[in-house]
Amino acid sequence: VQLVESGGGLVQPGRSLRLSCTASGLAFGDYAMSWFRQAPGKGLEWISFIRSNNYGGTTGYAASVEGRFTISRDDSKSIAYLQMNSLKTEDTAMYYCGDSSGFYWGQGTMVTVSS
Amino acid sequence: DIQMTQSPSSLSASVGDRVTITCRASQDITYYLNWYQQKPGKAPNLLIYHASKLETGVPSRFSGSGSGTDFTFTISSLQPEDFATYYCQEYHDLLFTFGPGTKVDFK
Numbered sequence: 001v002q003l004v005e006s007g008g009g010l011v012q013p014g015r016s017l018r019l020s021c022t023a024s025g026l027a028f029g030d031y032a033m034s035w036f037r038q039a040p041g042k043g044l045e046w047i048s049f050i051r052s053n054n055y056g057g058t059t060g061y062a063a064s065v066e067g068r069f070t071i072s073r074d075d076s077k078s079i080a081y082l083q084m085n086s087l088k089t090e091d092t093a094m095y096y097c098g099d100s101s102g103f104y105w106g107q108g109t110m111v112t113v114s115s
Numbered sequence: 116d117i118q119m120t121q122s123p124s125s126l127s128a129s130v131g132d133r134v135t136i137t138c139r140a141s142q143d144i145t146y147y148l149n150w151y152q153q154k155p156g157k158a159p160n161l162l163i164y165h166a167s168k169l170e171t172g173v174p175s176r177f178s179g180s181g182s183g184t185d186f187t188f189t190i191s192s193l194q195p196e197d198f199a200t201y202y203c204q205e206y207h208d209l210l211f212t213f214g215p216g217t218k219v220d221f222k
Contacts, residue, residue, distance in 0.1 A: 034211065043213060043214075043216045044151075044153070044202055044204075044213045045213065046204075046210065046211035046212065046213065049209065049211065062210065096159075101164070102151065102164065102204065102206075103161050103164075103170065105160075
């Protein structure tokens with residue numbers, strides 16, 4: 001099983017970025033997926049999940065990102081996305097995707113929000 | 116929302132020591148608790164799920180116990196590769212809140 005995040009980079013405050021999490025080696029459509037982040041030198045923070053479409057594909061968000069971030073999935077491509085809008089400097093972090101059980105994690109993609 | 120606390124925030128120990136970390140939830144989460152190990156620059160690694168179930172391939176020196184609001188994570192005999200930060204995480208309310216972490220370093 002491999003999860004590979006992509007799409008991170010340097011972005012100005014107020015701008016948008018879309019992260020992708022490409023999965024291989026697992027029946028992606030059967031898994032609920034989550035995004036997590038870790039600011040430099042700080043602890044882990046869960047930010048969003050999306051259930052399998054078998055369970056309605058419902059989503060959830062942490063209060064810190066609700067209304068600004070949107071999670072989605074494309075099971076035909078085995079990809080989970082995180083659309084991040086209205087980015088703030090405090091969104092600077094390593095972003096990880098993982099299955100919602102916590103067993104599978106990617107290696108992360110760094111997002112830096114700075115002018 | 117459920118709040119998670121961990122204690123201590125850091126500890127210094129030697130190889131062979133028994134290490135215990137506690138995690139407390141602000142409300143009853145039954146047994147919906149994970150424990151992770153994270154090393155610098157790496158993604159977290161799931162060690163314990165359902166509060167006490169050892170993930171496949173994880174050494175038996177790691178264990179977890181507890182239910183409700185109070186949980187314990189133990190390393191029975193600390194090994195050199197165990198120096199890391201450990202996090203608890205609840206998954207009772209689908210907000211997947213993490214504890215603040217416990218850093219285990221060399222005495």
